[in-house]
Structure formats: structure tokens, C-alpha cells
Amino acid sequence: MSDNELDPTAALPKDEPLTPENMAAEWAAMPDMVDEDGEPEGGIDRLMSQDEIDALLGFSGGDDKGARTGIQAIVESGSVSYERLPMLEIIFERMVRLLSTSLRNFFTDNVEVTLESIRSVRFGDYINSVSLPAMLAVFKAEEWDNFGLVTIESALTYTVLDTMLGGKRGQPAARVDGRPFTSIEINLLRRVVGVVLGDAQAAFNPLSPVTFTVDRIESNPRFVSISRPANAAIRVELRFDMEGRGGSLHVLLPYATIEPIRELLLESFMGEKLGRDPIWENHLATEVWQTDVDVTCVLHETQMPLKRVMKLEIGDTLMFDARPDSVVSLRCGEFMVTEGRIGRVDDKIAVQVVSPLHRSKTTMAAFDSITSHLSSAS
Template identity: 60%
Template structure:
């Protein structure tokens, strides 16, 4: 009886193996291929990455893992509001638009030109950071510091490089902001920030490898009807000593 049961089981397994061998090969459909590669078609919001896309982006660490930075940036907004009011003798309001993680190369490619990029060095951290000042803020600062009338929008002149006067005025503003960044980080990690150079071409402001992750802080500066945006880029390698 046991022998017959064993023979029947072997026959069943052999039949299943023959059926699997003779079955036509299964071809993945487009949805399965997209899922394997990490693409989500037809969905505006993708809650999590999967497949190859997750492997490629695994190096991007969320800034939320560094909770002390929120306190630092809130403090920075308050300090900048006071210092830029004193610097411009105008009613300046600074607000924090967004803090996000991004690859350095992607950020350089997304900078709207014309703009001024200010590279600074953090001595104690032995690394670099960068400010990007957009054209709206540049012309607004120049207009305010050179006595432009209040309530009038700053005039933008496209198609020409920034003059020496404009670069010098923006440099003075960046030096004021650097002092505020130092003061904001003081309770966490004392650091000395020195302006290294000013650039107008993003290719000359490469302070990290394109694939390196960085924190992007977007700040909005409003002066009544004028204003613009200033962005601070801090590679994770720069913040590594204070993690």
C-alpha cells in the first residue's frame, strides 16, 4: 500500500514537472517592468521608492534625521530679519520657505540664471557651503542701498553681467548673513565662516561631487514691494562634524 502511494506521488510530481517544462514562458507586462525599475505610472504622489530607484537614491538622507537643524534655521530667520533691517534701513521680513535634501549636481543644474553664488568656508568643520542669491534680490538690495524710492519695484536689466558695484553690495550682504549663520550655529557647534569667492557661473562653484547629498535651505527676503530669494546649500560632509 505504501509502495503504491509512493509511486502515485512520484507520478504526480513527474507530471507537474512536465507541465512546467512545456508551459510557455511568461512575459512581464509593462506595469510589472515599471514596478521592478521603481517607476510609478499614473500616480502623482509616490509614498516610497522601490526597485532600482530606491538603490540609486539610498544615499539621500532626510534632513529630518538632524532635528537640531530646524532650531538652527528658525534662529537664523530671526537673526537675519534684524541684521538685514539694520543693513538696509528698510522694513525687511525674512521667512523660511523650505528645507529639503537634494543631490549637489541636481541643485547646480536647477539654479535659475542670472544669479550670484557665494562660496564660504567653515573653518572648524573643514569644508564648504554656498549661498545662491537670485536676480530679484540682487536688484532689490542694490536699489535699496543706493537710495531707490520705497514702494517701487526694482528694475531688472537682462542680458548683461553684474557690475562691480552690484557684486560688492551683494558681497556685503553675504558677509552680514554669514555672521548670522555663525550665531545661529553657535549653541550647537561654534564655527567661523569666511567668504571664499563669488561666482556667477555654477560650474565654478563646485564644492562637492555631483552625486553627494546636501541640505538646501530656501529663504525669502521681502522689503515691502521688493525682495527675492536667497538659498543656502550645505553638503552633508560639511555637517558631519556636528551630527
């Protein structure tokens, strides 16, 4: 038996890429291997090459690295992907700069703060990934009427406690497992959380004033259910480095918490006003005031059966329930503008307005929405 009979990729054209679809087709088209008596050969299995295994798992080295196939596509289908919020990155960059100064004054020691990552996660997945022991502080955004979470990992927790209680510099913090945090330790960590939330509040202030207050401190992730497990949240990871020791601090904001300022977070820079061009608005208003519209004067309207209308002939008379002093309606298209009485001025027919104009029910908010869509489309 030749090697080509054992290798299903030998029948593929050289210019055709190896994919799970054509690989499966080749396997299905292969004849069963039989011996001279027509019986299946024993002890010989169909073996997959390394390229076939990579294609099945989705790790084929093609040029299109953004596309995922095979098992990897199934695994990554559960990942959270939400819209990018450019202003959020600017806010937390500003928060890092504020924290670098605040923590140096708080610890009277050199503290380096870096922004590691900003990513979207599911709340349940994040809670399950928290390694114990850890300190979890639930805080409330008063103006947004919702909650957020600050998580201090164990390495940073013991580093902070060791530094605040007079530990020596340059030595790793002692880690004591198997016991809950004491009231003194919780109060010390609450002060650190207060510093972090204070700088976060100052970072959000130019965009949207907000007040962050600590609601409670927990050490068990099961007791911080501030959102549904499947809901999306933004996880901001900050790295604290204190002369070779430190750890990570996470700020978790559910998407429901930042929903009141979502439009502001979509801006590329502070103060950006998308779709509001004063020059364009003034030009639109000028053109609208100079626009000519057709106004129809309706003397009277009546309804009659269709068969009667079909029987009308020249000379027939239609009777209207109206008098010479009856009120007529002035309409612009299907919209009724006002009412008046008909008369004559010189050799022209005139209408005297007897009631105020009917105002449009379109609110100013709806007008702003319409103008924003029009400006975006232009």
C-alpha cells in the first residue's frame, strides 16, 4: 500500500487550503482498505497528520489570523465583546496619575501605579476568578443609582497591611492564611479603598459629577452580587508596585452602572458634541423660515356612498351643511393649521383667522434627535 493511500491530504490540490470541510470530504471519499480476500485490514487506523489536527482545533497558520475555526471558534464564542468606550480609557489614565500622588502621600513611601488593562467580562466569570483571600469593597455611585466593586488581591492586601503597620522595606509581606481579616485590618483597607474611590470620583468629575461611597466590605465573592452573573461589566486592572512588592487592584463597573453616561463615554475627547453644529442649525432655521408651503382652505367635507358618487351626472347638485358665516379650516397637507371665516377683499377671496395656530406635538427632545440624525447622515 502506497503512502498516498494512507495520507488523505495527498489527493487535495496543492493550491487549495486545508480546512475542516474539505478534510472531512476527503475522509468520506476514501475507499475502505481491504485485503486480497475483500476483508477489512486489521490493525490499521486512519491517522491524522499534524496539519489536520491544527485545522480541526482552529490553530492553522493561515494569513487570516482574525478568523477562528474548529474547536477554538466554539470556545471563543462565549467571549464578551462590547462597544469601545474611548472616554473611559482617558478617565482611568487620569485616575492613575492622581493615585500616584495620593498613595505616595498616604503611605509616605514610593508607590508606582500602572494601568494594566481595561476589558469587558461577564460578572459571574469575574467573581469565579477571584482568588482568595481577597478584599472586596462594594461602592455605590449616588448620581447613577447603582453599584460597583473594588477588589484588592491577596498579594496587595498583605503588602498594604505590612506597610501601614510598620513593616521593613524591601522584604516580602508575610502572608497569613487560614484566618479572617481582623477589624483593624478591614478598617485600614477601607481607608485605602476610600483613597482609590476619591481619585476615581475626581477623574469622572470633568465628564459627569458623581459621588462614590463605600457600601460594605466583604471577603467572600458570593456576597457581592451587584449584578446578574451573565451581565457584562468593565474590569479595570491597576498594578501597585512598592519597591519590589505589591499587587493588583481591580475596579469593576457593570454596564448598567455606567448606562446614564454611556453617550458621554462614547466621545473621543471631553466636551465633544456629536451632531450639534451651530452653523448648520442656524442655516437650517433660516431656510425653514423662507420655505414656501401650500395652504388649503376647506369649506366643507361630507361622506356619501360610492354608488351615489358613481351616479353623479352633469347638473346634479350636492348639498353641504354650511352657511356663508360658517368656519372653514386651513390645512397644510394633512395637518390642520387653524380655522377662519371666508370673505372677500376687493376682487379676491380672503380668509379671516379666528383661532390660534395649532402647535406641533413634536417636543424639543424629538427635534434634537431628528437634527442629530440628519447631521450624521449628511
